[in-house]
Amino acid sequence: xxxxxxxxAGQSLHRLAGLSDGLFAVAMTxxxxxxxxxxxxxxxxxxxxxxxxxxxxxxxxxxxxxxxTLGIFWAGQQTQLNxxxxxxxxxxxxxxxxLFVVSLMPFSTMLIAEFLAYRTALLLYWGNIxxxxxxxxxxxxxxxxxxxxxxxxxxxxxxAVERRILVAQGLYAMGAALCVFDTRLSIGMIILVQAxxxxxxxxxxxxxx
Amino acid sequence: xxxxxxxxAGQSLHRLAGLSDGLFAVAMTxxxxxxxxxxxxxxxxxxxxxxxxxxxxxxxxxxxxxxxTLGIFWAGQQTQLNxxxxxxxxxxxxxxxxLFVVSLMPFSTMLIAEFLAYRTALLLYWGNIxxxxxxxxxxxxxxxxxxxxxxxxxxxxxxAVERRILVAQGLYAMGAALCVFDTRLSIGMIILVQAxxxxxxxxxxxxxx
Amino acid sequence: xxxxxxxxAGQSLHRLAGLSDGLFAVAMTxxxxxxxxxxxxxxxxxxxxxxxxxxxxxxxxxxxxxxxTLGIFWAGQQTQLNxxxxxxxxxxxxxxxxLFVVSLMPFSTMLIAEFLAYRTALLLYWGNIxxxxxxxxxxxxxxxxxxxxxxxxxxxxxxAVERRILVAQGLYAMGAALCVFDTRLSIGMIILVQAxxxxxxxxxxxxxx
Amino acid sequence: xxxxxxxxAGQSLHRLAGLSDGLFAVAMTxxxxxxxxxxxxxxxxxxxxxxxxxxxxxxxxxxxxxxxTLGIFWAGQQTQLNxxxxxxxxxxxxxxxxLFVVSLMPFSTMLIAEFLAYRTALLLYWGNIxxxxxxxxxxxxxxxxxxxxxxxxxxxxxxAVERRILVAQGLYAMGAALCVFDTRLSIGMIILVQAxxxxxxxxxxxxxx
Numbered sequence: 156x157x158x159x160x161x162x163x164a165g166q167s168l169h170r171l172a173g174l175s176d177g178l179f180a181v182a183m184t185x186x187x188x189x190x191x192x193x194x195x196x197x198x199x200x201x202x203x204x205x206x207x208x209x210x211x212x213x214x215x216x217x218x219x220x221x222x223x224t225l226g227i228f229w230a231g232q233q234t235q236l237n238x239x240x241x242x243x244x245x246x247x248x249x250x251x252x253x254l255f256v257v258s259l260m261p262f263s264t265m266l267i268a269e270f271l272a273y274r275t276a277l278l279l280y281w282g283n284i285x286x287x288x289x290x291x292x293x294x295x296x297x298x299x300x301x302x303x304x305x306x307x308x309x310x311x312x313x314x315a316v317e318r319r320i321l322v323a324q325g326l327y328a329m330g331a332a333l334c335v336f337d338t339r340l341s342i343g344m345i346i347l348v349q350a351x352x353x354x355x356x357x358x359x360x361x362x363x364x
Numbered sequence: 365x366x367x368x369x370x371x372x373a374g375q376s377l378h379r380l381a382g383l384s385d386g387l388f389a390v391a392m393t394x395x396x397x398x399x400x401x402x403x404x405x406x407x408x409x410x411x412x413x414x415x416x417x418x419x420x421x422x423x424x425x426x427x428x429x430x431x432x433t434l435g436i437f438w439a440g441q442q443t444q445l446n447x448x449x450x451x452x453x454x455x456x457x458x459x460x461x462x463l464f465v466v467s468l469m470p471f472s473t474m475l476i477a478e479f480l481a482y483r484t485a486l487l488l489y490w491g492n493i494x495x496x497x498x499x500x501x502x503x504x505x506x507x508x509x510x511x512x513x514x515x516x517x518x519x520x521x522x523x524a525v526e527r528r529i530l531v532a533q534g535l536y537a538m539g540a541a542l543c544v545f546d547t548r549l550s551i552g553m554i555i556l557v558q559a560x561x562x563x564x565x566x567x568x569x570x571x572x573x
Numbered sequence: 574x575x576x577x578x579x580x581x582a583g584q585s586l587h588r589l590a591g592l593s594d595g596l597f598a599v600a601m602t603x604x605x606x607x608x609x610x611x612x613x614x615x616x617x618x619x620x621x622x623x624x625x626x627x628x629x630x631x632x633x634x635x636x637x638x639x640x641x642t643l644g645i646f647w648a649g650q651q652t653q654l655n656x657x658x659x660x661x662x663x664x665x666x667x668x669x670x671x672l673f674v675v676s677l678m679p680f681s682t683m684l685i686a687e688f689l690a691y692r693t694a695l696l697l698y699w700g701n702i703x704x705x706x707x708x709x710x711x712x713x714x715x716x717x718x719x720x721x722x723x724x725x726x727x728x729x730x731x732x733a734v735e736r737r738i739l740v741a742q743g744l745y746a747m748g749a750a751l752c753v754f755d756t757r758l759s760i761g762m763i764i765l766v767q768a769x770x771x772x773x774x775x776x777x778x779x780x781x782x
Numbered sequence: 783x784x785x786x787x788x789x790x791a792g793q794s795l796h797r798l799a800g801l802s803d804g805l806f807a808v809a810m811t812x813x814x815x816x817x818x819x820x821x822x823x824x825x826x827x828x829x830x831x832x833x834x835x836x837x838x839x840x841x842x843x844x845x846x847x848x849x850x851t852l853g854i855f856w857a858g859q860q861t862q863l864n865x866x867x868x869x870x871x872x873x874x875x876x877x878x879x880x881l882f883v884v885s886l887m888p889f890s891t892m893l894i895a896e897f898l899a900y901r902t903a904l905l906l907y908w909g910n911i912x913x914x915x916x917x918x919x920x921x922x923x924x925x926x927x928x929x930x931x932x933x934x935x936x937x938x939x940x941x942a943v944e945r946r947i948l949v950a951q952g953l954y955a956m957g958a959a960l961c962v963f964d965t966r967l968s969i970g971m972i973i974l975v976q977a978x979x980x981x982x983x984x985x986x987x988x989x990x991x
Contacts, residue, residue: 177598180386389804595807669853
């Protein structure tokens with residue numbers, strides 16, 4: 156009986172969770188490096204400092220938006236992994252791909268914060284979100300197919316997870332499409348979608364669709 | 365029976381702890397990037413180097429103060445999470461909000477280190493501390509209301525946690541108010557409050573109030 | 574009976590895994606800092622931005638390649654550690670050496686991304702990969718010799734692990750050797766080797782050799 | 783019965799280990815940011831690149847030395863924590879102080895790498911190592927006094943841990959003292975001490991003293 160290396164490799168869900176938590180933590184804090192303290196020489200009074208800080212506000216909003224995005228996908232990945240009984244090497248690599256796209260988020264965010272009115276920047280940002288959703292979807296499909304899901308998971312779990320990703324991505328895509336009119340409309344819509352998933356208001360409950 | 369996505373999402377306290385440890389670790393070390401090594405060209409002898417390092421001292425004090433703040437809130441969050449039996453998605457999002465504010469701490473610190481005499485910088489720094497306390501308070505209130513606390517927790521735990529946050533925030537607010545006279549008075553007071561919580565001297569025991 | 578310090582030191586596989594996950598997470602995200610957002614002043618329209626982003630593509634490919642390399646070695650280290658029953662101080666230090674070489678990867682990557690056509694840069698990059706493999710090999714040899722492997726590990730596990738490292742390093746060395754002709758040939762070959770280990774296609778299964 | 787906040791705060795050794803692993807991981811990788819890739823414009827051939835890389839060698843040695851120092855103290859802290867049955871808030875704060883000093887290590891390292899011949903830089907670097915040892919010693923003393931050590935720990939464990947720290951710090955102090963003659967002598971001695979603790983050769987076994 157041969158121990159194929161691939162059968163024994165990368166099975167630890169614990170290590171995958173550890174790497175993910177570390178990478179999300181770094182990606183979430185790297186974003187703040189983009190908030191630069193105003194130069195001392197350019198500030199001559201409280202009012203100057205206040206204005207310099209107000210000028211940082213759009214950047215802070217973009218940072219908050221990306222932190223929320225990363226939070227949403229961190230929670231989404233966690234929900235999947237929590238329901239798995241074990242991992243395999245393919246799952247590990249799907250999630251490494253997911254983490255690669257997570258690590259690009261600070262770049263996409265800095266890009267859109269700098270080029271707020273450019274469709275190229277917006278579509279790249281949206282592409283980043285789309286990829287996150289697509290890989291998470293693929294990871295879940297693989298887990299179901301490979302029998303990695305815990306046997307005691309709720310019967311309709313698989314559907315709930317898939318529906319959640321598809322509905323969310325549909326809403327993000329609609330937001331991105333609004334850039335035909337104005338990129339700021341797109342950003343507004345994306346922020347609304349995120350607020351819905353973060354706050355999960357009792358009225359809308361889009362996650363139940 | 366439908367598996368509402370929100371009921372199954374973000375329940376892992378372990379992952380929340382992992383993300384928090386990672387994010388605190390990065391935030392705590394990012395601060396040190398602000399301590400810049402003196403330029404080789406500007407140093408012509410031991411005395412020059414010594415003076416250049418002495419000039420860094422105020423920055424080091426601010427860094428130590430912020431490290432202490434982060435340590436206090438890391439310990440505070442940990443104390444809460446240790447007493448929870450389980451999490452839910454709302455708790456996860458409250459703590460993600462908490463971590464977002466944690467990630468802003470390096471920025472607030474660099475700002476106040478650069479603009480020591482500016483009330484705007486001081487009030488923003490205090491606002492950062494206030495938000496940390498407020499979110500931690502909200503997180504605890506939610507945990508109690510949602511029945512997430514371990515059944516074997518001490519009877520007066522809830523009061524002890526809330527009192528602790530309120531007394532600490534009262535002291536920080538008093539410190540911030542001192543900026544009416546001088547921002548350095550505020551910083552001195554905040555450092556004293558932190559020293560009290562870090563050292564917990566047997567005489568003062570403000571945490572018992 | 575004396576408690577030799579070395580007998581009690583560094584035995585926690587859990588802490589070693591925690592440090593490794595953290596360090597890999599940072600190394601994997603540091604790479605993205607090298608992707609710089611184009612300067613606002615140099616961009617006068619969507620086309621400019623698009624061209625500036627296309628110019629970043631080679632850098633993104635190098636980043637993806639290094640992320641894959643780090644992923645491969647993260648999975649490799651994990652597979653080893655998962656099969657150990659306990660650690661000892663020598664194992665801890667072998668893996669600290671491994672992590673040191675991991676932490677050099679962002680530097681090697683930035684070097685080769687900047688000096689794509691230079692053999693010096695390519696050989697250094699390859700040297701980095703070679704060292705990672707060599708230390709992982711040494712770590713495994715030590716674990717087997719010191720009896721750290723779990724008693725219920727598959728009989729041919731030791732061979733599978735060693736063969737895997739040797740075959741992979743052989744292929745990387747062949748890739749590096751191609752730089753006699755052109756460094757781009759080397760990079761292409763290294764990317765193919767990595768794609769093989771990441772995707773593990775059913776046709777090639779080099780890991781079974 | 784009152785639940786004094788300090789009695790319930792910061793007791794999780796698991797969270798302390800998580801924060802420590804994260805912070806060590808960041809500190810260990812921040813150091814590499816100081817290795818800057820040579821500027822493309824200043825390199826006109828393989829020989830130029832090679833010379834630029836050779837010029838980085840002293841910096842790489844300092845980096846390796848600091849990585850080793852951090853590794854030694856990571857292993858030292860781990861050895862202590864592994865033998866504790868539980869934590870308390872004072873232990874948490876002693877270790878937070880330890881982590882603060884760890885976070886200063888990248889600064890001390892960059893300083894000494896830039897000012898190799900300056901006693902001020904060397905004494906600061908040594909002061910950093912001294913503080914690490916002193917806090918670890920204090921942490922151990924506190925753990926013994928507060929009864930946090932596991933009841934099944936070897937009888938002479940306490941002595942072994944203390945002796946280890948004192949002997950190591952004695953050797954580091956001797957190294958630092960050599961700067962009366964030449965700072966490079968000091969660095970050489972410190973490297974030898976570290977090599978001894980990392981490699982633990984069977985001949986010297988200073989850790990058994």
